[in-house]
Amino acid sequence: DAKTTQPPSMDCAEGRAANLPCNHSTISGNEYVYWYRQIHSQGPQYIIHGLKNNETNEMASLIITEDRKSSTLILPHATLRDTAVYYCIVRWAGAGSYQLTFGKGTKLSVIP
Amino acid sequence: DTGVSQDPRHKITKRGQNVTFRCDPISEHNRLYWYRQTLGQGPEFLTYFQNEAQLEKSRLLSDRFSAERPKGSFSTLEIQRTEQGDSAMYLCASSLERGSTDTQYFGPGTRLTVL
Numbered sequence: 001d002a003k004t005t006q007p008p009s010m011d012c013a014e015g016r017a018a019n020l021p022c023n024h025s026t027i028s029g030n031e032y033v034y035w036y037r038q039i040h041s042q043g044p045q046y047i048i049h050g051l052k053n054n055e056t057n058e059m060a061s062l063i064i065t066e067d068r069k070s071s072t073l074i075l076p077h078a079t080l081r082d083t084a085v086y087y088c089i090v091r092w093a094g095a096g097s098y099q100l101t102f103g104k105g106t107k108l109s110v111i112p
Numbered sequence: 113d114t115g116v117s118q119d120p121r122h123k124i125t126k127r128g129q130n131v132t133f134r135c136d137p138i139s140e141h142n143r144l145y146w147y148r149q150t151l152g153q154g155p156e157f158l159t160y161f162q163n164e165a166q167l168e169k170s171r172l173l174s175d176r177f178s179a180e181r182p183k184g185s186f187s188t189l190e191i192q193r194t195e196q197g198d199s200a201m202y203l204c205a206s207s208l209e210r211g212s213t214d215t216q217y218f219g220p221g222t223r224l225t226v227l
Contacts, residue, residue, distance in 0.1 A: 032213055043203050043218035087154060093213045102154025
């Protein structure tokens with residue numbers, strides 16, 4: 001799986017949009033971008049994933065650049081409960097290994 | 113709640129003892145995964161089942177570790193002769209095979225402390 005690079009930490013004011021970047025410059029055509037988050041002492045929570053197109057669900061939006069070398073997770077109106085470690089993961093979509101390879105993620109702190 | 117459940121949530125044991133953790137996946141999910149997470153690190157893959165077959169094991173899964181999923185439903189992870197280095201959060205995830213991709217949903221984890 002391609003490696004991802006994320007900033008170690010970010011701050012965001014409550015009520016503002018949180019934009020979390022991720023670089024995955026070696027991503028291949030058959031690899032998806034997944035985002036998970038982990039609130040302190042809980043299991044990781046799935047947020048969203050995409051291949052080429054931008055995606056939106058009730059939690060967030062995922063913007064993938066046209067060359068697919070980077071992506072941004074957007075939380076439109078951050079709340080204190082969004083304080084967590086956010087993991088960007090690139091995952092092979094073909095048959096074979098289905099494991100998720102987590103990095104250290106970005107620690108997002110939402111500030112009142 | 114129909115999410116992934118894990119039992120126990122916390123386990124404290126003495127070095128050298130055996131421990132067993134249980135994971136109940138989301139109903140009808142045919143894939144089940146075990147991960148381990150140490151302090152300050154992201155989760156690391158240990159092993160994966162499709163139905164009852166264990167299809168992949170990480171090199172992290174030493175011979176003291178064994179996982180089973182006897183009927184393709186719940187799974188157990190046993191650690192024999194625990195060591196202090198085994199202290200970690202053990203996470204279980206499940207997914208439903210769906211074409212070329214699936215989404216893994218994680219349980220709350222079992223936190224193991226080896227004294």
